[in-house]
Amino acid sequence: MTIRSVTDILETIAPPALQESYDNAGLLTGQQNWPCTGILCCLDAIEAVVDEAIEKNCNLVVAHHPIVFSGLKRINGKNYVERTLIRAIKHDIAIYAIHTNLDNVLHGVNGKIAEKLGLINLRILAPKERQLEKLYFFVPTEHADKVMTAIFTAGGGEIGNYRECSFSTTGKGSFLPGNNARPFTGEIGRRHEAEELKIEILYPSYLRNKILATLRENHPYEEVAYETIALNNLHQELGAGITGELPEALEESVFLQKLQAVFQLSALRHTALLGKKIRQVSICGGAGSFLTKAAINSGSDAYVTSDIKYHEFFDADGQLLLADIGHHESEQFTIELLHHILQEKIPNFAVLKTAVNTNPVHYL
Template sequence: MRIKDLTAYLEELAPLSYQESYDNAGLIVGNPNEIINGVLISLDSTEDVVEEAIQRGCNIIVAHHPIVFKNLKKITGKNYVERTIIKAIKNDIAIYATHTNLDNVINGVSFKIAQLLGLQQVRILAPKTDLLMKLVVFVPVESTGQLLDALYAAGAGEIGNYSQCSFRVEGKGTFKPNAKANPTIGQSGGPMEEVEENRVEVIFPAYLKNIVLAAMRKGHVYEEIAHYLTALGNENQEVGSGAIGILLQEMAETDFLAYLKQKMKVSVIRHTALLDKPIRKVAVCGGAGSFLLGDAMRSGADIFITADYKYHEFFDAEKRIIIADIGHYESEQFTKELLKDYICKKFTNFAVHLSETPTNPVKYYY
């Protein structure tokens, strides 16, 4: 298997088009055509992580955080970013990052936290809009199944837990072939034809546009295909920030904080004042999630678990919700397991290792 096979698979889980505009996910260092010797999974890419990859015989690091986040004008080794890049290149080690795109999908970073906490009925906390498109295409009735099969295979017609979703209505299509036409029905330069057709509609993620259109052309019987595309403003329930779910049984606030500490393996939790009411609905966001507080409140969550809260931002809880800051590294540390499990489902012909190099830059004194 080559690096490009692995990265293409990772992008099925977390398409690069779902990363935030400021992000730098994707293959940062390395040749996509190189054969994979082994994979090292880490939260961060550092010099020590590259050294671990060397020692383990791994030639690709799959990290959550991109080592290059801002533009690099020079690579002279003056800081840890440049030194990491230099060391990786010298040792033929690729570095791939799956960052906010992995934050923004179902079964991504926040869903891993929800799983660890045993939350049920988990969904995206803040779904994104303007990520879906609708295709309307007209096809002879007897050829409808063939066309739909091609569209479904390309990824169209999937809505939440349902696949092969479409709408069709039957009507009558008309056309008159000119002398240059090569019609499926009728003759070149012939009279106007009337055909019983279906108007077929399917929804698909916008990033699949070219793939879906190619499938339409391949699966359709007409030389010229009457169709149109519409960008949708709908919320995409499978793409967005954070996650929210409910506990099987409500817990007292202090009991839940102890439970949270144990499940997430954290040494300290910074939190707002307790509200003297049970915890049942829980909102989570891996990494810096203060921007989701309003969504957590509107969802009716009893507690919002995230990281990187600033002093004044804690006041925004307004005694309506508990904010629990468990630390950036701590909230995302299990992302490594998420990625390993996903990779191992597909690939068995190379070793996949979880990095043992500590990369948390924050230390605590007790």
């Protein structure tokens, strides 16, 4: 088991290409080829967590928040970020961050919050654009099934709850092999015609290289005729926030009590009660004020997030109940999520959850 073995598992769930442009997810310290002695899952890879990893013989810390978020010009221990990095590097501790890429998948950070609240009928609140591409390729009819099956296995042809989606049309292809060609069928110097299928398959853009490599590997032709086209369609399983429904509508006060109980809150900020029941709920772990309008437009009765500023509470505009449960509180179950993902994939390996409370905010 190497560090790369572990990060490959995580990147299958939340590909790095899905992180936001401002983010810094990925391997922050350490090397991919190191043998992994154990994994410690946390929300914040601060110095105390690195010390815990050293004590528990875990040389890989998997954190939600990147300890390095912006550029560093020197590392001399003047602040907690630099001290953490020095401690990790001295003791050969690899730190891997899986941040907004885990926020942007349906069964990531927000999916875990939805699970804790018992929400059903989940969908992305603000789906991402330009995350889909379409592959067109031409293949002899008798080889079509083999090539399509390989592409489906590589992740192509998935649309929502449907798998192995494609469209094909029949036609006649022609080609004239040159002197240096090695044609699969036909003869050099003579134009050849063959019955072919034109097949169309959707895939997420981050899989482009894998899909094209699979096409070339499984296609019988020396030169594969294909096209890729970027689409503006929304990807319904990638994006920010989640909207779902409670199994039964709750009174606003009961819903707020539910939030307090589930997230173990000692404080809860929210807008004025509107005198209506809560059934549809939008959520966004971490700082989510940028999605308030999306939550309103989705028809949600409540929006649960954190880091709402004073003036941003006005954005609810009497159209929904806006609740700020705290940043750490909203994302606390991400530790459980990471632990579950890794323990399920590598059940006979040391995968631990941090015992350190990294919440920097305290309440009287």
